[in-house]
Amino acid sequence: MFRSLLFIPGNNPSMIQNADVFLADGIIFDLEDSVDIKEKDNARNLIRNYLNESATKPSSIVLRVNPVDTDYFDKDLELLKTSEIDYILLPKAGVDSLGILDERLTELEKEYKLARVMVLALVESAKSIIEVFKIAKHNRVEGILLGAEDLCNDLEIGRTNIGNEILFARSRVVYSCVSNNIISIDTPNTTIDDERALREDCLNAKNLGMKAKTAIHPNQLEIINEIFSPSKEEIEWAKTVLRLRDEYVGKGAFSLNGKMIDKPLITKAEKILEKAKRFRMI
Amino acid sequence: MNNGVGRYIPDGMKPFTVSDAFKTTKRKLISKKTRQVETVFLDTIEAAFDRYNITSGQCLSFHHHLRNGDKVVQMVTKVIGDRELKSMHLAPSSIFPSYTNMVDLIKNGNVSDIHTNYINGPVADAVSEGYLDGKLIMNTHGGRARAIESGDLKIDVAFLACPVVDRNGNGTGSFGKTACGTLGYAISDLEYAKHVILVTDTIVDQLEDYQFDGKYVDAVIVVDSIGESEGIISGTTQLTKDPIGLKIAKDCSVLINRLGLIKENFTMQTGAGKTSLAVVKYVRDLMNIKGIKGSFASGGITKSYVEMLDEGLFEALYDVQCFDLDAVESYHNNKKHIAMSASEYGNPYEKNPICDKLDFVILGATEIDLDFNVNVTTDSLGRLIGGSGGHADIAYGAKITIIISPLIKSRIPIIKERVLTVTTPGSDVDILITERGIAINPKRIDLVETLKDSGFPIFSIKELFEMSHRITGVPKSIGHDDKIIGYVEYRDGTIIDCLYQKRTVNSM
Numbered sequence: 001m002f003r004s005l006l007f008i009p010g011n012n013p014s015m016i017q018n019a020d021v022f023l024a025d026g027i028i029f030d031l032e033d034s035v036d037i038k039e040k041d042n043a044r045n046l047i048r049n050y051l052n053e054s055a056t057k058p059s060s061i062v063l064r065v066n067p068v069d070t071d072y073f074d075k076d077l078e079l080l081k082t083s084e085i086d087y088i089l090l091p092k093a094g095v096d097s098l099g100i101l102d103e104r105l106t107e108l109e110k111e112y113k114l115a116r117v118m119v120l121a122l123v124e125s126a127k128s129i130i131e132v133f134k135i136a137k138h139n140r141v142e143g144i145l146l147g148a149e150d151l152c153n154d155l156e157i158g159r160t161n162i163g164n165e166i167l168f169a170r171s172r173v174v175y176s177c178v179s180n181n182i183i184s185i186d187t188p189n190t191t192i193d194d195e196r197a198l199r200e201d202c203l204n205a206k207n208l209g210m211k212a213k214t215a216i217h218p219n220q221l222e223i224i225n226e227i228f229s230p231s232k233e234e235i236e237w238a239k240t241v242l243r244l245r246d247e248y249v250g251k252g253a254f255s256l257n258g259k260m261i262d263k264p265l266i267t268k269a270e271k272i273l274e275k276a277k278r279f280r281m282i
Numbered sequence: 283m284n285n286g287v288g289r290y291i292p293d294g295m296k297p298f299t300v301s302d303a304f305k306t307t308k309r310k311l312i313s314k315k316t317r318q319v320e321t322v323f324l325d326t327i328e329a330a331f332d333r334y335n336i337t338s339g340q341c342l343s344f345h346h347h348l349r350n351g352d353k354v355v356q357m358v359t360k361v362i363g364d365r366e367l368k369s370m371h372l373a374p375s376s377i378f379p380s381y382t383n384m385v386d387l388i389k390n391g392n393v394s395d396i397h398t399n400y401i402n403g404p405v406a407d408a409v410s411e412g413y414l415d416g417k418l419i420m421n422t423h424g425g426r427a428r429a430i431e432s433g434d435l436k437i438d439v440a441f442l443a444c445p446v447v448d449r450n451g452n453g454t455g456s457f458g459k460t461a462c463g464t465l466g467y468a469i470s471d472l473e474y475a476k477h478v479i480l481v482t483d484t485i486v487d488q489l490e491d492y493q494f495d496g497k498y499v500d501a502v503i504v505v506d507s508i509g510e511s512e513g514i515i516s517g518t519t520q521l522t523k524d525p526i527g528l529k530i531a532k533d534c535s536v537l538i539n540r541l542g543l544i545k546e547n548f549t550m551q552t553g554a555g556k557t558s559l560a561v562v563k564y565v566r567d568l569m570n571i572k573g574i575k576g577s578f579a580s581g582g583i584t585k586s587y588v589e590m591l592d593e594g595l596f597e598a599l600y601d602v603q604c605f606d607l608d609a610v611e612s613y614h615n616n617k618k619h620i621a622m623s624a625s626e627y628g629n630p631y632e633k634n635p636i637c638d639k640l641d642f643v644i645l646g647a648t649e650i651d652l653d654f655n656v657n658v659t660t661d662s663l664g665r666l667i668g669g670s671g672g673h674a675d676i677a678y679g680a681k682i683t684i685i686i687s688p689l690i691k692s693r694i695p696i697i698k699e700r701v702l703t704v705t706t707p708g709s710d711v712d713i714l715i716t717e718r719g720i721a722i723n724p725k726r727i728d729l730v731e732t733l734k735d736s737g738f739p740i741f742s743i744k745e746l747f748e749m750s751h752r753i754t755g756v757p758k759s760i761g762h763d764d765k766i767i768g769y770v771e772y773r774d775g776t777i778i779d780c781l782y783q784k785r786t787v788n789s790m
Contacts, residue, residue, distance in 0.1 A: 017690070017753070018526055021717045055752035056718075218525030222532075 001278050002026050002143075002183060002212040003228035004221050005062060009034035010043030016050050019058050023221040025279070026060035028214070031076050032067070032091050040072050044079065051082040062120060064089040068100045077104060081112050089145065093121035093135055094128050102140055118142045120185070124150035129169045136176035145214060146173045148187035161189075161197045163204050174209035186210040192217045202227040229279055230272045238269035238276075245269075287655055287704050289779045295769065296776045301678050301707050304774035309631035310432040314473045314498075321451030321496055324503045327361050327481075330439070333501065334477045338368040340438040343430075343475060345468035346376035346400075347443065347455060347603060351513015354443040354481045357505065359383035362392050369415070371395040373435060375426060375467040375624070376671070379403025380513070389413045396768075397435055399423050400669035409767060410665045412783040418666075418768030420659060420705075420781065423467065423602070424628025424635065424675040425773035430470040431625065434775055440475035442468045443508045447482040448489040451496030455604075456614040458484040460509050463583075463604025463613040465493045469623035472498045483508050493621055515606045521563060521586070522556035526717045530686050531557050533738070534644060534715050535564030540736050541729070543642050543682065544568050547597075551581040551637075551676055552644040554605050557686055561644050562586045569595050580627070580636050581672065583619070588612040591619060600636050602627045602672075628675030630773050637672070637679030645673055647685045647714075649701040652743055654708030654723050656685060657701035659770055662694055664762040664784040670705050675773055677710040682729070689716035694757060695750035697743060702762065704779040705770060714743060721746050760785060 006024035008015045010031045019027045035043045051057070063085045065076035079085060090101050098121060105117050119140045123132050124147030136144055148159060148166045157165050170186070177184035186205035191197045198220055202213055206227055213224045230238070240256060245266055248254045253262040276282045284290055285297035324330050336342070342362075344355050355374060360383055362370055370393045372384070377398050384405045387393040395416035401409065409418050421429055429435035444465070445458035455462045460483060472478055472494055479501045480494065522528060538544060544565065552558040563586065569576065570593075579587045580600040585608035591599050598618045604610045612619045628637045648667065649657040656677070661667045677683040687696050696716070712729060714721040721743035722729050733740060741749070751757075762782035772778040 017693075018717065021529065022525060023529075056749075219523070219528060 001275065002060070002185065003279060004213060004215055004224040005145075005185060006215045006218060006221060007034065007064075007188065010047050011035050011039040013046060016046065017054075020056045022218045023225055024058070024215065024218075025212075025225075026062055026086075027058040028062040028064050028089055030064045031072065032064050040066075044075060048079055048082060051079065051084040057084065060086050062087040062089050064091060064122070067092045068097045074104070077108060080108050080114060080117060083112070083114060085117070087118050087120050087142065089120045089122055091122045091147075092125065092128070092150075093123055094125075095131050095134050098135055098138055098141070102138070105140065116140075120145055122147050123169075123173065124148075125154045126151070129172055132172050132176045133179075136180040136182060141182060143183040143185055143212075144173050144177050145185040146170060146187045149190065159190075161191070161201055163201065167208070170205060170208050170210065177211075178209065183212060184210050186213040188214040188216045189220065190216060192219065195223060198223050199227065225279075229281060230276050234272050235276050235282060238272040241266060241269035242273065285777065287653070287707050287778060289704060291777050291780065292766065298707070298772045298776040298778040301710050301772070303776070304630040307774075312431065312433040312474060315476065315478070316497070321499050322501045324479075324501050327357050327441075327503060327505075330441075330479050330501055330503055331361055331365065334439055334479075336367070336439055338370065341371035341373055341436060343373040343437040343440045343471045344375070345442055345465065345471065346374055346378060347462040347465055347467065347514070348460065348509040348511075349376075349514045350378045350380045351460070351510035352378065352380065352443060353507060353509045354441055355381050356383050357481070358441050359387055359393075363387055363390075367392055369394040371397070371416075373397040373437060375423070376400035376669070377402065377405050381405055384408075391415055395419075397421065397426070397429070398669065399426055400671050401666050402668060406666035410660075410784040412763070412765055412767055414767060417766075418781060419771055420669045420768065421771040422628060422670040422674045422773045423624045423672045424630060424637065425670075425771055425775065426467075427470040427623065427625035427629045428631055428773065429771075429775060430474045431629075432775070437471060437475035439477045439479060440468070440471035441479050441481055442471060442494070444480040444482045444494055445508065446484045446486055446489065447480050447494075447502050448486050448492070448496070450488065451480065451494075451499035451502055452489045452492035453480050453482065453494030453496075453499070454489055454492045456491070456493075456610070460484075460507065460511050461610050461614070462511060462514050463610035464601045464621040466602035466621055466623045466627065468494070470625055477501075479503060481505060481508055511607060511610070514604065514610075521559045524556070526688050527557040528560055529717050530688065530715055531560035531564055533720070534561045534684060534686050535568060537713070537715065537720065537733070537736075537738060538565065538642060538684075539568055540738075541682065541732060544572060544574055546574060547577040548574070548641045549577050549639055550579050550642055550644075551640050551680070553646050553673075554582050554584065555646040558644050558646065559584065559586060561686070562590075566590055566595060580622070580640065581676070583609040583612075585609065588619070591616065600627070628672055628679070628773065630678075635675075635679065637676045640676060640680035642682040642684060643676045643680040644684050644686055645677065647687050647696065649696060649698050650685060650687070650711070650714055650743075651698045651701040651708070652747060654711040654714070654743065655701050655704045656706040656708070656711055657703045659705045660703045660781070662698075662702060662757075663760050664702055664782060666781070670770070674706040674710070677706045678773065682712050683710055684713045684715060685711055686715045689718045689746060689750050690754055693754055695747070695754055697747040697750055699747070702760075703770060703781065707772075707778065714746070716746060718749060719746055
C-alpha cells in the first residue's frame with residue numbers, strides 16, 4: 001500500500017544514500033529514462049552495491065528496469081540477486097512485454113531462490129491503455145502506474161495541469177485496478193517548484209480514484225502524502241463507524257449524524273483505518 | 283595543560299575554563315580616543331600612511347561589511363606591499379576570498395599576525411599551510427569588541443570603508459552607491475583605535491543620521507570606489523532547495539513549535555546558512571498560522587527577516603550586519619530595523635547584550651563531537667574555512683541553542699569523537715537536529731523531559747555517531763601537524779583551542 005513513490009536516478013549517489021530519509025512510502029530506483037545510455041552500467045553497479053552494502057534502506061524498493069526489447073533488460077533483472085527488491089516496474093508495459101517479464105522472473109526466482117517477485121506495470125502508450133484491463137488481471141501485477149508524458153507524446157498532444165487530456169487514461173487505470181483489487185498510481189507532476197500546481201494535480205487524480213502518486217523530486221512528497229492520506233476527519237468518522245458497528249452487532253444498518261451506515265460504508269471505514277495505520281497516522 | 287574542553291594549551295596562554303567564567307572578572311576598558319584636531323581630508327591611502335607614520339610592525343584594522351565586494355582592504359594591503367613594510371599585524375573583522383593581496387604579503391613576511399573572526403579563501407589556505415610567521419587569533423564577534431575595548435587588541439590605525447561621509451567626518455552605510463547597511467563590527471575600531479581613517483567614495487555636506495560619529499575620525503580618504511554593494515550578498519544567504527536540508531529545517535520548526543518557543547514576544551536568531559534560512563520560512567509560516575507576533579530577530583539580517591518585519595511579525599530587527607541588499611534598504615527606510623554594534627550584540631561584558639535576550643538560535647556546524655563541542659573553524663582536513671563569527675556568542679547567550687546539519691556531508695560523518703577544532707563549547711549547545719534523528723545534550727534535563735514523548739526520533743549523540751558510521755564506515759582520522767599556527771580565542775579572551783598547520787598529503 002503506497003501513497004507516494006519517489007523516482008531516484010540510479011546514477012545519483014547522494015540521492016541513493018538518502019533514499020530511506022525521504023518521506024516516500026517506496027523508492028523507485030531508476031535504470032531507464034533518467035539514466036543516460038553511457039551511464040547504464042554505472043547505475044546498475046551503484047544500485048547493486050547500495051542494495052548489498054547499505055545499512056539503511058527504504059521500507060519498499062522498486063526497480064525500474066529498461067524495456068524488455070533492450071540489451072539492458074536481462075542485466076537489470078540480475079539485481080534481483082540482491083534479494084532486496086520488492087517490485088519490478090516494467091516500462092512500456094503491454095500484455096506481450098508483461099508475458100516476457102513473467103517468464104524471465106519465473107526463471108530467476110528458481111535460479112536465485114527468491115520469493116515471488118511482484119510487478120508494477122507502467123502504462124504509457126495508447127495501446128497499453130487499451131490493454132490495461134488485461135494487464136491488471138495478470139497475477140504478478142500489484143499496481144498500475146500511468147505514464148502520462150510518454151502517453152501524450154504517443155497521442156501527439158500536450159500536457160496540462162487540469163489533465164483533461166489524460167482523463168480517459170486515468171479512469172481506465174483506476175477502473176482496472178479497483179476491479180482487480182490492485183493499486184492505481186498516478187503519473188508524476190513535472191513542475192517541481194509549483195506547489196499549487198502539484199496540489200491541484202494530486203486532487204484531480206485522487207478525485208478520479210487514483211490511490212497514489214509518483215514524485216520526481218523529494219520536495220513533492222509532503223503534498224502527495226497529505227492528499228493521498230485519509231484526512232483527520234475521515235479517520236475520526238471511520239473510528240466512530242466501527243465503534244457503532246460493534247455496539248449494534250447483528251444490525252445490518254445504523255444511523256450516524258442522521259445518515260444511514262450500512263455495509264459499503266463500514267467497508268470504507270475499515271479501509272480508511274487500515275491506511276491510517278499503515279501510514280502511522282494512528 | 284588541558285583546558286576546560288580538554289584541549290592542550292601551551293604554557294603562558296590563558297586557558298578556557300567554563301563559558302561563564304567572565305562573570306567573575308571585571309570589565310576592562312581603555313580610554314576611548316578623542317580627536318585632537320579637525321578631521322582632515324586626504325587624497326590617497328599613501329597620504330594616510332605618511333601622515334600617521336604607518337611603519338613596520340603596526341596593527342591595522344578593517345571591517346568586513348562589504349564582504350566579497352570590499353576594495354579597501356585590497357587598497358591598503360597594496361600599499362603595505364609597495365612600501366615593503368614588514369611584520370604588520372592585520373585585524374579585519376573577517377577575511378573573504380576577495381582579499382587576495384594578503385596572500386603574498388603573508389608569504390613574504392609583510393604580514394606576520396592576524397586577528398579575525400572568520401577566514402575563508404586563499405588567505406585561509408595560506409595560513410593553513412603555515413605561511414604566517416606569527417599567529418592567527420580567531421575570536422568571536424563579541425570577543426573582538428571585548429579585545430579592542432580592553433586593549434588586548436591594540437589598533438594603531440583603523441581603515442574603515444564607509445559608503446557616505448559628511449564634511450564633519452560622520453559616516454553611514456545606509457545609502458550611497460556602495461551602501462552596505464549597518465556598520466556594527468567597526469564601532470569598537472572607531473572608538474578605540476589610535477587613529478581612525480574613513481575611506482569613502484561619496485561625500486555629502488551634512489548627515490542627519492549617522493553610525494560613525496565624526497568625533498572619533500582623524501581623516502577621510504575619498505576614492506573612486508570602496509567596493510561593490512552586490513558583493514555583500516553571500517551565496518549562503520539563499521534558501522536551500524536541497525531536500526535533506528528542507529527536511530532538517532522542517533523538523534527543526536516542528537521541534538521549536540513543540541518546545542513552545544513560538545509564542546508572543548519571542549526572540550530568535552539564525553545563521554545565514556541555506557538550511558537556517560529555510561527554518562526562518564517555516565517559522566514565519568507558523569507565526570502566521572498561530573497569529574503570533576515576536577519581539578525581535580537579530581544577527582546578520584536577510585530579506586526573509588525584512589519581510590517578517592514589514593508584515594508585522596516582529597516588533598524590531600537588531601542588525602549588526604546586512605547580508606543582502608533588501609536588508610540594506612530596510613535599514614535605510616525602517617526605524618524598526620535597528621543597528622547594533624558588535625559589542626551590543628555579543629560582548630560578554632556588556633550589561634545586556636542582545637545575544638543574552640535570545641529565546642533560541644539555529645546554527646550550523648562543520649563538525650560536532652560526543653561532548654556537543656562544535657567546530658565551524660576548520661574542515662576535517664584541518665583547513666581553515668570559517669570561524670566563530672557570532673556562533674559562540676549567541677550559543678552562550680540564547681536560552682536554547684539548536685545545531686542543524688546533515689548527519690553525513692559528502693560521505694563524511696559530521697559527528698566526531700572529538701572535533702578537530704573547538705569553536706563553541708558543548709556546554710552551550712543543547713540540541714542537534716539531523717535528517718536521521720535528533721540528539722539532546724543530556725545536561726538539558728528539561729529538554730529531554732519535554733521531548734521524551736514527542737514522537738521525534740531521539741537518540742543519544744553517540745547513537746547518531748554510530749549510525750553514521752554504519753552508513754559510511756569509520757573514517758580514517760586525519761589529525762593535524764604539530765606546528766601551532768594560531769589560537770581560537772573564546773569570547774572572554776581565554777584560549778579554547780589551538781590551530782595547527784594543515785597536514786600535507788605526503789605527511790598523512
